[in-house]
Amino acid sequence: MSQTMWIILFGAIGTYLTRIGGHLVLSRFKSIHPRVQAGLDAVPAAVLTTLVAPAVFNAGPAEWVAITIAGVIGWFTGIMPMFIAGAAVIIALRSLFGV
Amino acid sequence: MILETTHSRLPQFLRGARSSVPVLVAAAPFGLLFGALAVDAGLSIGEAVAMSAAIFAGASQMVGLELFGGHVAPWLVVLSIVAVNFRHVLYSASAGRRLWRWPPLKKAAGFFFLTDPQYAETERQAEFGEEVTFAWYMGMALPIYALWVIEAWVGALFGNLITNPHALGLDFLLPIYFLGLVIGFRQRSFWLPVVAASAAGSIVSYEVIGSPWHVSAGAAVGILVAVLFSPAARKVE
Numbered sequence: 001m002s003q004t005m006w007i008i009l010f011g012a013i014g015t016y017l018t019r020i021g022g023h024l025v026l027s028r029f030k031s032i033h034p035r036v037q038a039g040l041d042a043v044p045a046a047v048l049t050t051l052v053a054p055a056v057f058n059a060g061p062a063e064w065v066a067i068t069i070a071g072v073i074g075w076f077t078g079i080m081p082m083f084i085a086g087a088a089v090i091i092a093l094r095s096l097f098g099v
Numbered sequence: 100m101i102l103e104t105t106h107s108r109l110p111q112f113l114r115g116a117r118s119s120v121p122v123l124v125a126a127a128p129f130g131l132l133f134g135a136l137a138v139d140a141g142l143s144i145g146e147a148v149a150m151s152a153a154i155f156a157g158a159s160q161m162v163g164l165e166l167f168g169g170h171v172a173p174w175l176v177v178l179s180i181v182a183v184n185f186r187h188v189l190y191s192a193s194a195g196r197r198l199w200r201w202p203p204l205k206k207a208a209g210f211f212f213l214t215d216p217q218y219a220e221t222e223r224q225a226e227f228g229e230e231v232t233f234a235w236y237m238g239m240a241l242p243i244y245a246l247w248v249i250e251a252w253v254g255a256l257f258g259n260l261i262t263n264p265h266a267l268g269l270d271f272l273l274p275i276y277f278l279g280l281v282i283g284f285r286q287r288s289f290w291l292p293v294v295a296a297s298a299a300g301s302i303v304s305y306e307v308i309g310s311p312w313h314v315s316a317g318a319a320v321g322i323l324v325a326v327l328f329s330p331a332a333r334k335v336e
Contacts, residue, residue, distance in 0.1 A: 002146070003173060004142060004146050004167065005146060005149065006173065007163070007167075007173050007176050007177055007180075008146065008149055008150045008153055008154065008163075009153065010177045011150075011153075011154050011159070011163060011176070011177050011180035011181065012153035012154045014177060014180060014181035014184070015154050015155070015156055015159065015180065015181060015184045015187070016210070016211055017181075018181060018184045018185055018186075018187040018188050018191070019184075019187045019190070019191055019210045019211060019213045020191055020206075020207065020210040020211075021187075021188050021191060022187070022188040022189060022190065022191030022192030022193070022195065023191045023192060023194070023195030023198075023206070023210065024191075025192065026191075026192040026195055026196075027195060027199070034331060034332055034334070035326050035332040036326075037331065037332075038289075038325045038326055038329045038331045038332035039322045039323075039325055039326040039332075040189075040192060040193040040196070041193075041287060041288070041325065041331070042287075042289065042293045042321055042322045042324070042325030042326075042329070043189045043190065043192075043193045043318070043322060044193070044218065044219055044222045044280070044284055045281055045284045045287065045290055045293050045294050045297070045321065046293050046294075046296075046297040046317070046318040046319075046320075046321030046322050046325070047186055047189065047190075047215070047297075047314065047318040047321075048215070048219060048277045048278075048280050048281045048284075049281055049293075049294050049297035049298050049301065049317070049318075049321065050297055050298075050300070050301035050313055050314045050316075050317035050318050050321075051215070051273065051274065051277040051314065052274045052277050052278045052281060052298075053297070053298035053299075053301045053302050053317070054301050054302050054305035054306075054310075054313055054317075055271070055273075055274040056274060057302045057305075058305075059271065063271050063274075066268075066271065066275070067271075067274065067275060067278060070275050070278065070279070071278060071282065074278065074279045074282045075282055075285075079121060079276070079279035079280065079282075079283060080120075080121060082275070082278075082279045082282075083121050083124075083125070083272075083275060083276055083279055086271075086272075086275035087268055087272055087275065090268035090271050090272075090275075091266070091267060091268045094265065094266055094268060095266060
């Protein structure tokens with residue numbers, strides 16, 4: 001097996017361990033402390049925000065307009081209309097103004 | 100009861116598959132890009148496909164590619180891939196609470212597919228008071244996985260066909276999608292302080308320590324704020 005395939009194999013094993021590890025560790029405890037509970041409840045919003053904020057911070061006017069419109073639509077409707085509207089606005093602005 | 104569950108499996112699976120649609124669209128450019136870059140970095144088409152199939156985590160695969168090119172020790176490449184994926188430990192601990200009824204083998208299989216959107220949609224299910232069934236979970240996971248592997252192959256074959264990904268807005272589709280998921284959690288207690296703290300933390304760490312470490316660092320700030328200050332955490336004392 002090539003060195004590349006060994007790296008892929010061990011990278012895959014390590015990645016799988018991160019995906020099952022948190023659960024294996026946590027399931028050893030019979031009860032979850034309220035602070036841990038509160039922290040875990042915050043995980044989705046906390047992690048997902050980090051995938052948005054720097055991208056928006058380092059973007060330009062076209063992206064800011066698109067994400068604002070998408071955000072407002074998302075707040076009042078659902079994720080699908082929001083996603084389609086955001087994509088439409090970003091494509092339109094970039095092709096119109098080349099920004 | 101047994102009849103009921105067998106009958107409800109297919110609709111559950113299809114409902115999961117419907118949740119996968121925005122992810123399929125948003126992730127496609129990255130799946131293709133990975134295949135194209137992999138061949139560029141000197142991997143064979145088979146190795147590119149194997150990497151997507153075995154690791155199934157986009158950002159870490161890209162980081163792996165960057166290091167394949169240089170003269171980096173193999174163990175360090177592996178370590179970097181795992182470090183980028185370390186955030187999954189949090190997903191696993193948090194989502195595991197939704198899957199606790201599953202038998203061990205289903206759990207073992209399910210956690211392999213625990214990507215960012217898979218985790219987020221799992222939490223959304225719980226948010227709506229729906230049970231996270233294995234059929235729903237796989238209905239979402241399998242289309243994402245199948246396309247991810249196929250995209251590595253297609254990207255490796257025809258890497259240079261997308262000449263202007265910027266004009267198609269491809270680089271900004273995932274942030275829009277992820278913002279949609281963030282908004283979906285707005286009913287949770289202490290949502291705004293957590294989002295504000297994570298946003299500030301991730302922007303600062305993105306500028307200071309760089310990608311992809313801003314994900315773990317920024318999330319840690321938001322989680323810490325919840326642990327220290329949220330009403331749910333404070334009412335024990």
